């Protein structure tokens with residue numbers, strides 16, 4: 803989904819390709835992320851540990867899957883950038899003006915718009931997690947949670 807009115811616009815140097823005619827797999831959205839940001843321009847480019855407290859609201863169906871999550875201080879969050887276009891192979895970020903391959907960027911614009919952040923887990927209240935360190939729009943779909951990888 804892309805609600806951007808100039809969805810087909812490209813910046814200098816950007817290249818779009820035709821997307822495949824069908825997808826190869828499906829994902830389940832498992833919840834919704836609540837943040838203070840309503841438009842992309844307001845979002846930080848990258849979540850910070852001193853950013854605002856955000857809420858990850860996990861769907862009731864997955865309640866048991868949260869068992870023991872509170873033991874972890876830091877959690878990796880995977881989310882679906884539902885307003886990003888998916889067809890650019892070369893992008894020219896506004897910030898740098900430098901044309902770069904999609905897979906060399908952390909832009910939300912990518913064939914599968916999966917984003918990832920490691921957040922500080924502040925509290926677990928039922929199926930809602932209070933966290934700091936996110937950078938997505940209010941209403942962004944949640945696709946997975948896993949403890950931060952720790953080295954032995």
Ligand SMILES: C[S@@+](CC[C@H](N)C(=O)[O-])C[C@H]1O[C@@H](n2cnc3c(N)ncnc32)[C@H](O)[C@@H]1O
Pocket residue numbers: 842843845846847848849882883884885886908909910916917918919937938939942943
């Ligand atoms: C640069 S991405 C980084 C995401 C994640 N931390 C990562 O590294 O995978 C963050 C930017 O994506 C954009 N964005 C946030 N939520 C989005 C959404 N639901 N759909 C499309 N773009 C979004 C905003 O412009 C935000 O500043």
